[in-house]
Amino acid sequence: xxxxxxxxxxxxxxxxxxxxxxxxxxxxxxxxxxxxxxxxxxxxxxxxxxxxxxxxxxxxxxxxxxxxxxxxxxxxxxxxxxxxxxxxxxxxxxxxxxxxxxxxxxxxxxxxxxxxxxxxxxxxxxxxxxxxxxxxxxxxxxxxxxxxxxxxxxxxxxxxxxxxxxxxxxxxxxxxxxxxxxxxxxxxxxxxxxxxxxxxxxxxxxxxxxxxxxxxxxxxxxxxxxxxxxxxxxxxxxxxxxxxxxxxxxxxxxxxxxxxxxxxxxxxxxxxxxxxxxxxxxxxxxxxxxxxxxxxxxxxxxxxxxxxxxxxxxxxxxxxxxxxxxxxxxxxxxxxxxxxxxxxxxxxxxxxxxxxxxxxxxxxxxxxxxxxxxxxxxxxxxxxxxxxxxxxxxxxxxxxxxxxxxxxxxxxxxxxxxxxxxxxxxxxxxxxxxxxxxxxxxxxxxxxxxxxxxxxxxxxxxxxxxx
Numbered sequence: 001x002x003x004x005x006x007x008x009x010x011x012x013x014x015x016x017x018x019x020x021x022x023x024x025x026x027x028x029x030x031x032x033x034x035x036x037x038x039x040x041x042x043x044x045x046x047x048x049x050x051x052x053x054x055x056x057x058x059x060x061x062x063x064x065x066x067x068x069x070x071x072x073x074x075x076x077x078x079x080x081x082x083x084x085x086x087x088x089x090x091x092x093x094x095x096x097x098x099x100x101x102x103x104x105x106x107x108x109x110x111x112x113x114x115x116x117x118x119x120x121x122x123x124x125x126x127x128x129x130x131x132x133x134x135x136x137x138x139x140x141x142x143x144x145x146x147x148x149x150x151x152x153x154x155x156x157x158x159x160x161x162x163x164x165x166x167x168x169x170x171x172x173x174x175x176x177x178x179x180x181x182x183x184x185x186x187x188x189x190x191x192x193x194x195x196x197x198x199x200x201x202x203x204x205x206x207x208x209x210x211x212x213x214x215x216x217x218x219x220x221x222x223x224x225x226x227x228x229x230x231x232x233x234x235x236x237x238x239x240x241x242x243x244x245x246x247x248x249x250x251x252x253x254x255x256x257x258x259x260x261x262x263x264x265x266x267x268x269x270x271x272x273x274x275x276x277x278x279x280x281x282x283x284x285x286x287x288x289x290x291x292x293x294x295x296x297x298x299x300x301x302x303x304x305x306x307x308x309x310x311x312x313x314x315x316x317x318x319x320x321x322x323x324x325x326x327x328x329x330x331x332x333x334x335x336x337x338x339x340x341x342x343x344x345x346x347x348x349x350x351x352x353x354x355x356x357x358x359x360x361x362x363x364x365x366x367x368x369x370x371x372x373x374x375x376x377x378x379x380x381x382x383x384x385x386x387x388x389x390x391x392x393x394x395x396x397x398x399x400x401x402x403x404x405x406x407x408x409x410x411x412x413x414x415x416x417x418x419x420x421x422x423x424x425x426x427x428x429x430x431x432x433x434x435x436x437x438x439x440x441x442x443x444x445x446x447x448x449x450x451x452x453x454x455x456x457x458x459x460x461x462x463x464x465x466x467x
Contacts, residue, residue, distance in 0.1 A: 008292025285400025
């Protein structure tokens with residue numbers, strides 16, 4: 001059964017599971033298996049994945065707060081013999097994984113019921129017995145590291161704060177990397193250097209957080225050489241962390257750098273993930289036998305005036321001269337059809353000293369301008385639990401607040417129309433209960449900006465932007 005079939009069912013089984021992977025006290029390496037802590041979880045909180053909320057081209061997975069019961073001291077530090085961490089390294093930087101999705105039960109020909117997890121389809125068996133292949137194929141919605149204080153209290157409940165895996169790059173100074181070349185590096189060479197970074201004993205520094213394999217690093221070969229990446233003491237390196245540089249490189253190349261909810265590192269071109277619609281949302285006034293009615297409410301639908309800019313200006317050279325800037329603007333005309341006249345002059349200013357040339361700076365400015373200079377609607381809505389969509393996916397939304405999908409006749413126009421023909425006329429008998437159209441969307445396309453999975457409410461909140 002597909003995930004669309006499970007989502008539209010009037011009753012579904014949703015599962016949530018939590019696991020940790022500790023580090024060995026001696027070697028500091030992560031243990032080979034995940035330890036399940038699901039039975040200890042009291043509250044799951046929510047997980048948000050978003051892009052373009054703080055700055056154009058920025059893409060991030062949010063933090064997680066798990067509340068767990070600690071009646072037996074299992075979440076005390078590694079010095080307590082009752083603790084999960086007794087005999088292991090510290091709780092900080094322990095890997096935390098959260099899985100969530102649907103369980104589909106099917107009756108096999110042998111009369112035995114099988115339970116299959118969706119969306120990935122891993123068969124539900126004891127993981128300690130079946131830990132390879134399909135049995136490891138799990139629908140993870142978050143993989144990150146435990147980070148920060150974990151204080152005990154008299155209520156025996158602890159809050160575990162976990163950050164996405166991008167935190168391991170934020171915690172590492174770029175000047176401590178080895179492998180810079182005197183001629184500079186491309187962005188793909190820089191990512192490769194990070195992926196293959198080792199300590200003095202030949203142990204990988206970042207790979208262990210990404211399944212200890214190169215297949216969890218997704219990026220393409222690039223050709224632009226950045227002279228700033230020529231030494232650990234370079235002006236744009238010495239006071240930055242690794243993530244700062246990755247985000248600046250991504251911005252310079254109209255790309256996104258992010259870690260997916262399943263723990264996969266990505267450095268790729270900024271674009272929607274596909275040209276086809278990943279999911280269709282339906283609400284009141286519409287019916288779909290394929291997707292069901294999933295929209296619970298729409299909290300906001302409006303042109304995003306706050307994200308409209310008539311000018312984009314980039315400072316790409318670290319001096320205060322006219323040639324240090326590259327900009328482009330929409331033209332002003334006193335006209336009811338002119339966006340600048342209607343919305344006002346709004347400037348989007350940013351700086352990035354990794355831009356290698358004026359031509360590249362102009363390209364970056366044009367890419368940003370093309371995305372910000374047109375007024376587009378944004379929509380915020382809450383749905384039933386939908387765990388498999390990510391930012392960049394294209395979705396369509398159909399919703400009629402009045403409860404009528406369209407103001408067309410409910411009868412055969414050939415028999416009931418004022419005149420014969422395929423199109424209704426103003427004098428036709430129109431059976432329409434609509435008395436207003438404050439919210440009316442008919443299969444209109446948006447691309448996803450933000451997905452927030454409510455693991456306690458079992459709802460999903462989306463923020464989407466018009467395509």
